[in-house]
Amino acid sequence: MFLSGTGSNYPVRDVNQWRGYVQSKVQFGLLKSETNQDVENEVVDFRTVSDHLNNVRNTLAPSMSELAKDLGITRQALYKWLSGESQPDDIKKASYIVELSRLSDRFNEAGMGNAKLMSKMKAFEGISIIDLIKRGDNWQSAVNLLIEETRNLKEAGEKANLTGSNASPTDGWLSSVSIPGSGVRE
Structure with missing residues (x-):
């Protein structure tokens, strides 16, 4: 496959190299080359x-x-x-x-x-x-x-269960003993 109509021919296999340069200057289409039959599955990024x-x-x-x-x-x-x-x-x-x-x-x-x-x-x-x-x-x-x-x-x-715990969240971490110096008792 090749690009034609720009004054030059560009192979499709190099489309990522020339496409940005050509696209802003000309409208183009892709045609399958008669000599290259194995490009049927080639993906071209447009x-x-x-x-x-x-x-x-x-x-x-x-x-x-x-x-x-x-x-x-x-x-x-x-x-x-x-x-x-x-x-x-x-x-x-x-x-x-x-x-x-x-x-x-x-x-x-x-x-x-x-x-x-x-x-x-x-x-x-x-x-x-x-x-x-x-x-x-x-x-x-x-x-x-x-x-x-x-x-x-x-x-x-x-x-390793590093992505999270299966345990249900609780407030069990609260204790009946206050944090030293806080002056608050639960």
């Missing part, structure tokens, strides 16, 4: 940069200042991208946003309620999964490890 940013903000919850700093832009530019008023001109910045959004998707699919904490955990030789994405490293196995470890910790906590 969310806008704004959609990706909202996904990142809702799941990973970075501050706008933090995200703008990571992208090397002003907060005002980031707000324009978030509103859809403008798009990144730099494909690397758009790719970074898309990769953060894909990370958010993985955490959401796994039902991770603590994605912000997990994404910043320095679990990979002293760096976080976000640092892996910043460096352009493959983060797929790292996110799987984080998800698995989170599930294991949750399961261990449940087995």
